[in-house]
Amino acid sequence: MSDRVENGTVTTLRGGLVVIPVADGVIVEGARNRHVFRGRAATTLLPDALARLREPCTPKELAGALRASPEQVARLLAVLGERGLLEPGPPPRAGRDVHEEVVDHFSRVAVPPAGAARVLGLLAAATVVVAGADVLAEDVCEDLRACGVGMVTTACDALAAEPATGGRRLAVVLETPGADGLLGRIVGMCRGTGVPVLRVRVGDGHIELGPCFRDDLTACPRCLRRARGAAGWGDGADEPGTSAAPAADPATAVTAAGLAAARAVAIVGELPGVPSPHLVTRLDTRSWETESRLLVREEDCPCCGDMPPPGPDPRVELIHAYEESVASGPAGLYPQPDPTPSWQARVEAARAERPALDAHPALDLPGGQPEPSGVFGDPPAGDLAVLDTTVIGAIARMTAGLRSLPGDPPEQRWAPSGGNMASTELYVWHGAGVAGLPGTLFRYDDLGHRLIAARRSTVSPAELTAGTDLAGLPLEAVFVFVTARERLAVKYGDFAYRLGALDAGCATTQFTAVCHGYGLAPVFASRWDGRVAEVLRVGPDDRFIAALAGLVRPDAVR
Structure with a gap:
């Protein structure tokens, strides 16, 4: 605000x-x-x-x-x-069926610049259809009305027409074992309408909340059944024709109704903290322990379209799950607060945060830089007799540093960087060392265009490249690309992993072009293990290794 x-x-x-x-x-x-x-x-x-x-x-x-x-x-x-x-604006007032406590709650949790009045307006214009177990549905409907939802019904035909109020629509399906395919029918009714379907399952001593089905975003009920079976949560008990289970005990029913109503209100009221629509959370009603899993589309599912093949590497499935979890969803499911001055100040401060190496010896790099020649993609344009400090500095600057040419805007970078957060950091190993600095391993300071000694002792190429396929090459230098995930997450949250990888890809492409222009042939490692991070003393929580590239002469590349 x-x-x-x-x-x-x-x-x-x-x-x-x-x-x-x-x-x-x-x-x-x-x-x-x-x-x-x-x-x-x-x-x-x-x-x-x-x-x-x-x-x-x-x-x-x-x-x-x-x-x-x-x-x-x-x-x-x-x-x-x-x-x-x-x-913001006039103070909100409780309606006929809405308690003051509810208004206070919305006032506290509404995403700035919105206030309780806007949340109440969204809820009053919303339509929520509750389908499933009759007694439980009545409890959910009662809670929704008490929160100010304008149209609450158990009549599924209300999903077919646009509401006269123009507000948001949501279907809530209350599943129980033996529900005879109810979830699939409701999801089918909502396909192509833009109406999300929130799933709540009660039975077998558990409450499951999620996913929130969208035919343009999430997996289908068939994928959910298979995923539940693989997780040991069920064996198709919600398939048509299964015998019904006994009703939930009163405490479980009240808990399930409250969870369902709270999530529904958060979705149609655009409240913060709505989990990913892919997320399924399972609550054990005996121990009150929870377990959450992301639902992803199965590669052979006929309902979810053509999906990438799983491939030989089991990590592909994990990568696919992450990609789906950070995919942009409908705006109403992910309300974003306007940036406040304090948030903007945190982002600005994060842009200048760098590893604490203040006590380490540093060397200012030459301000000028030799201009690379050639065209990206062509063979290296020539040969350099010496890979000296000037050339190393020029490569580092044009890969992960700030532009310095006349007329360049301040803080503009050679390579793209999401939010200008400088997520790609460079470490440089140079076998000949750098005059005036101890050791052979250095960190490039992009803000000051300096090299900082990362280790006082000499690091051998074998030590740095152990666990990679660069070992044994006649390396003159090694550039290690490190993603500052924690700094990027200040602005982008969990999306920092994906954006950091994209930034590293831009940096490695730029690096390749610059090296070729100087007559150098970079060779990238296709694998590495945790030993590289140990040599660099890079912590796993805040930063991770994104790429390694060795520099050799063109005639030495095998």
Whole structure:
């Protein structure tokens, strides 16, 4: 939301927040994050301001109540607005069937800049069809109405027509063992309509929530049955013709109804935290332990279209599951908050974060760079007598560094980098070493165009290339491409794995073109193990090895 509240605008604190005074400030709990305020204003002005903002008021009224200047109040409201603690627009009101507690909850969890009023509007315009076990369906419908969903019905023909309100539609299928193919029928009815189908299964001492079927996004019920069998969750018990199971006990039924209604409200109300539509979460109602799995399309499924063959490597299936999990889904299932100033500040700070090597010796690289010749894809254009520091610096800069030519915009890079987060880092091994630096292994500092000694001791080529297919080649230098996943995740979350791999691909392509222009022939490793990361001292949680390339003379390439 905007961090500025106009003088005549009515504003109020988001509902349900808890304000806790402490010795040196104030703690605000109940929002999406805990907020801590410290300092003189936090002990004098802020407590009274938060109390006054429980009721709607304008900045002018707030200034009068606090006996503060308009400038002080403007700064205070800007801070609260930046942290998402203020309701945008007029305060929401509970409807006839909606309790104040529900309004407070929506106020707390709504994705900025939206507030409770927008969530209530989306719910009032929504249509949710609940199909399945009659008693359980009644409980789910009751919960949905209490949350403000405008149209709640168990009549499946409501899925066929667009609602007069123009709001979102959702089908909730309550599966039980022996449901006689109900899920498949509802998914079939919704195919081509854009209506998602949320699956909830109750029986056998478990509650399963998910997936949320979309014919343009997720696998089909047939794939789900096979996946459940492979996971040991069932053996086709929900296939047509299976005998019915006894009804769930009251506690399980109440829990299942609450989980189903909460997920449905989150989807049609565009609330944050909606899991991937591919996710299936299984709750054991005896131990209350949960297990989650991603549902992916089977390669031989006639309903899900042509899928890539699994291939000989078992990791292909895992890669395919990840690809489906990060695929862009319908906007309503993944509401994204507007970037707040504090989030933008975190991203800007992350762009400048680099491994802590401040105490390591460093060497400024020459500012000029020899211009590479030739055309990418052609054979190397010539031969260099010496792979010296100037050429190494030029290759590093044009692969993972900033542009430095006259007229280049600031912070523009030679190779594409998602969000300009510099996700691809370079480590350079040079057998001849670098004058003025210890060792033979260095990290390229893209921000300062420097080489930093990564290890004081000499690293042999055999040590660095052990576990790769570069071992034994007459290497003059080795460039290791490292993806800074954690830095990229500040902006992109789980998608950082995929984007980091894409950035590394751009960097390796650029690297190949530059090397060929200097008459050098890069040879890329097709495999490596954990020993490379150990030599580089790269942690597995924040960074990972993306590629290794050795430099040899063209006439030495076998």
